[in-house]
Amino acid sequence: MAKSDAPPPRRQSIGAKRNPETAEAIRAAALEILHSEGYAGFSVEKVAKRARAGKPTIYRWWPSRAALLLDVYHLQKSGIEYPVTDDIEDDLVMYLQSLFAHWLDGPSGDIFRSIMAEAQVESSAREVFLEYVSTRRERLAEMLAAPRSGKKLAIEATRIADLTISYAWMRLLTQTLDVPEKDIRLSVRCILAGAQTSI
Amino acid sequence: MAKSDAPPPRRQSIGAKRNPETAEAIRAAALEILHSEGYAGFSVEKVAKRARAGKPTIYRWWPSRAALLLDVYHLQKSGIEYPVTDDIEDDLVMYLQSLFAHWLDGPSGDIFRSIMAEAQVESSAREVFLEYVSTRRERLAEMLAAPRSGKKLAIEATRIADLTISYAWMRLLTQTLDVPEKDIRLSVRCILAGAQTSI
Amino acid sequence: MAKSDAPPPRRQSIGAKRNPETAEAIRAAALEILHSEGYAGFSVEKVAKRARAGKPTIYRWWPSRAALLLDVYHLQKSGIEYPVTDDIEDDLVMYLQSLFAHWLDGPSGDIFRSIMAEAQVESSAREVFLEYVSTRRERLAEMLAAPRSGKKLAIEATRIADLTISYAWMRLLTQTLDVPEKDIRLSVRCILAGAQTSI
Amino acid sequence: MAKSDAPPPRRQSIGAKRNPETAEAIRAAALEILHSEGYAGFSVEKVAKRARAGKPTIYRWWPSRAALLLDVYHLQKSGIEYPVTDDIEDDLVMYLQSLFAHWLDGPSGDIFRSIMAEAQVESSAREVFLEYVSTRRERLAEMLAAPRSGKKLAIEATRIADLTISYAWMRLLTQTLDVPEKDIRLSVRCILAGAQTSI
DNA sequence: ACCTAAGCGAGACGGTACGTCTCGTCTTGCG
DNA sequence: CGCAAGACGAGACGTACCGTCTCGCTTAGGT
The missing domain is CATH 1.10.10.60 (Homeodomain-like)
Known part of the structure; x- marks a missing residue:
């Protein structure tokens, strides 16, 4: 870097x-x-x-501050992995860990928060923000719905995705991204608990 | 009014x-x-x-813009209930429903979003925001930890509170507060699924 | 035109x-x-x-703004008459009237004011301005010194020319070019009063 | 200094x-x-x-650059006298001499030229400039109209004031303020010649 | 019955940033 | 090589708020 x-x-x-x-x-x-x-x-x-x-x-x-912000943010929205192994819990934990690390390491966390703030002031920023969120959500739901040996999700993947994204945002917004893996795992387990059934 | x-x-x-x-x-x-x-x-x-x-x-x-903002939010926030019945799921659903209705009805949703934006700009606002969030979190955790006949939470109430708050914020920030009760209930059930055990 | x-x-x-x-x-x-x-x-x-x-x-x-301005101004510095009749007062009045009309009608008044303004910013503009003024002054003095039946100027023509030019500039600079002939005549009479003697 | x-x-x-x-x-x-x-x-x-x-x-x-400019000019302009003796010619000569000396000595001549330039650029400056000029003109007219033993002006004092001011500006704008007293006197005499009558 | 202390309105202050304007220089690509 | 076109670095323009300050007024409570 x-x-x-x-x-x-x-x-x-x-x-x-x-x-x-x-x-x-x-x-x-x-x-x-x-x-x-x-x-x-x-x-x-x-x-x-x-x-x-x-x-x-x-x-x-760039017609406004917001436009520049959005442009910069687009540059950065890469590099996050969506792992698919046999253990969905591990996958989600790994996803959140890499996301948090990404947000902490570079400027992308700050940029994302900035976009959220700017979206309150400039309506143009809001549209792009919402559109971005929707693509992220779909991508994560895809990962969750991927076939895994011997298990399948009992409820919609999008619901799990929503809860996961919600959790990540909350950590970002409350500046508590530096979470030990154990804590992430416990929260993930909580989200997934009612969502899995053995075959 | x-x-x-x-x-x-x-x-x-x-x-x-x-x-x-x-x-x-x-x-x-x-x-x-x-x-x-x-x-x-x-x-x-x-x-x-x-x-x-x-x-x-x-x-x-009010030491800062943000403090005033937050105070104003408090003015509006009065009507939120923290119900405690025997069914914790019903309680959480009712809490979220009244919160969403409150955010949709009046200006309080906008105000809360404003506070979040301000917290990204001003460090003093961030403190106030974080401190406020923490009290809300504790209050919600209290409600969740209230003794209910025949059941108790298997994990920390604060974790459930975090997930619930995360979910609510996400709905607010993505402008999707107009959720049918069924959807709220499904999400709540998901959060609570692994968290309850019969005695 | x-x-x-x-x-x-x-x-x-x-x-x-x-x-x-x-x-x-x-x-x-x-x-x-x-x-x-x-x-x-x-x-x-x-x-x-x-x-x-x-x-x-x-x-x-054109190496600078001023140069262009000066060039344009040179294009316009024509068309003013220097009448010579037997009555020097009539001549001066007529001269001023045509000058004022010229300044009011076309762009030359504006240009002249522009040159004066520019001369405060760019020294090159100043030189040309001063040189132009000097030729105008000589031309007017010539007109005043022209032989007229039965009268001659008791003092130098250049002094009268100076006072006349001064008066004209003042009118231009204070945006009061729209003067009735009577007023012009009174001022001219004032300038000329001590300057004439019968033979 | x-x-x-x-x-x-x-x-x-x-x-x-x-x-x-x-x-x-x-x-x-x-x-x-x-x-x-x-x-x-x-x-x-x-x-x-x-x-x-x-x-x-x-x-x-100061609503505009020009207003500030004019204010600064005022600061510098304090030392100009409006003398009233029995000889109006002496008074005018003395006035012009002290004015020219003042313009030559310090920055006030430059400042006044700056104001004139600014008045050509900005309409608000023009107003301020014109208003200032009008007060100066009245002040000078007052001086001229002051009762003097045995003589009175045959024409309006404002006309004399205008011609005097015009002359002074011309000298300023053509950078010829360094005039011997004799020349000033001759010009003043010319202006006043037709304006006085003995009782 | 004074006197101190604080709340209050008003608004000036040094600043930072906004988004716009024009300057005079530079480079491209067409003819 | 001239030309139309227009991007570029620079920096001034006049406006909006920021958060701090000092003033002069008003009232309450302590002596």
Whole structure:
């Protein structure tokens, strides 16, 4: 995760079209600020300064703060695994552990919280947030519904997915992501308890 | 629910102690602004102007924007019941139903979302938010741990409380509070499934 | 004075040399903008857009805003009469009236004020401004010194010219060019009163 | 001309009323910037930074750049006399001499030219400028209309005032303030020639 | 019956950030 | 190589709130 902390060099126009280097520098600067100072310290002005870009250049391509936030967030929404083994409990625990680690490690947790906050202020942010949530939920439900030897879910996978996602969000929002595996497992067991039947 | 839309008269000191009328006017003004303009349009300055109060008066009693926000939420939150019958499932379903109805009916759902947003921006807000959440959690855990004839919880009540609260927040944040009782019951049953044992 | 208000067509390079049509279109656009929006609304960007020209094309031929302004101003400094009849008072009144009308009618008054403003920002503008003023002054002094039957000026013509020009500028700068002939005549009479002697 | 170049300390509110120290610091900063960088380098942002004041504080009391400029000019303008002796010609000569000396000595000449430039750019500045000019004109007319033994003006004092002011502006704008007293006297005599009658 | 102490309204203050504007430079791709 | 087009870094514009401060007024409670 080597981040270049050096001040970026001055870039210039490459003609009557968008300079991808500039766009990249702006996204990177936004990301770094969100990571180091959080949503509270995020401002277009700081992004511009850190990226060595003019404010109008940012507003030319991202119509608002929220748009920039959403763009940066899209960059980051990768890397989470959806494991499928024979033990569904293990799978869920592993999923949550990697998710929490992902949120804790990099800026993605902060970004996700930022999006949630921004969604309260800007309605455009809300739409994208809801749409993203829905795809995540479906993906997780898929994982849960995957066939496993000798067992099957007694209730809908989406319900389990909802409860799992709810639990993860709560941990994120209450800043309690640093949970020992035992605790995660107990909560997962609780969610799954009534949902499994042996064949 | 008579709301005074008239501009409040100027109040003055009633001596070396807090003027409850002032406090009330401030809370009311904050509520009205949140209701009519949402979190996006909420500012201490507007509250002061509408309540015909000085800004320092607000900051004297509420250390931050978030504290005021939370206080206003409390005003609205009065009607939530923590039922204790012999059936813990019924209790939880009833609790969630009344909570969802409360969030949907008035401005309290919006207010709670506002608080969550504010908690991402201001660390002081985060503390207040976390502390509030913790009391709610304990209160709910208490309800769950109440002695019921013939049954007791096999695991910690706080874990069940966490999962319940998580579920409620998720519904709030995804704007899906309008859930039929059957769905709530299924989710509650899922949470409680592994948590109960007969004596 | 028919000015084309239609948007000029797109021009292109005519090879490795300056396109005079382009230069003309730029001058014309600058003139129209100064006339319709005044110095306040004058910007190289607007000129480029109206002339359907690129900004660099403007900067290639006019090193600065001021240079363009001065060029445009040179285009306009014509058309004023310097009448010589037997009555010097009538002459001066007529001169001022036509000058005021000229300033009010077309863009030249605005341009003159613009040059004065620009001269405060750019020293190059100042030089040209001063040089222009000096030629105007000499031309007016010439008119005043022209032989008239039976009378001659008792003092230097340049002094009268200075006072006349001063009066005109003041009217221009205070936006009070719409003066009835009677007022002009009274002021002129005042200036001339001590300057004439019968033979 | 010892000017304090030290950065001013942070000031604070002194209650619900204007802090004169702040006003003074802002005026002083504006003056210094105008002196060192001229009108071209003048900006509200720089003034705020140098005065250690917030931009809104400046805009609270001076509705526009021009208003600040004019205020600063006032600071400098204090030393102009409106003499009233028995000889109106001497009075006007003395007035112009002291005015020219004042414009030449310090920054006030430059400031006044800046104001004239600003008035061409911003309509609000124009109003302020015109209003200021009108008071100066009246003040001068008053001086001219003052009763003097044995003589009275045959025409309106305001006309004489206008011509005098016009002359002074012209000298300022053409950078020819360094005029020998004889020249001033001749011009003044010219203006006054037809305006006086013995009793 | 004074006197201190605190609450209160009002609003100015130093700041930060907003989103917009124009400047003068730069590069592209067409002709 | 000229030209239209327009992106770019820079930085000022004027506005909205932030949270802190000081004022002058009002009332209550202690002496």
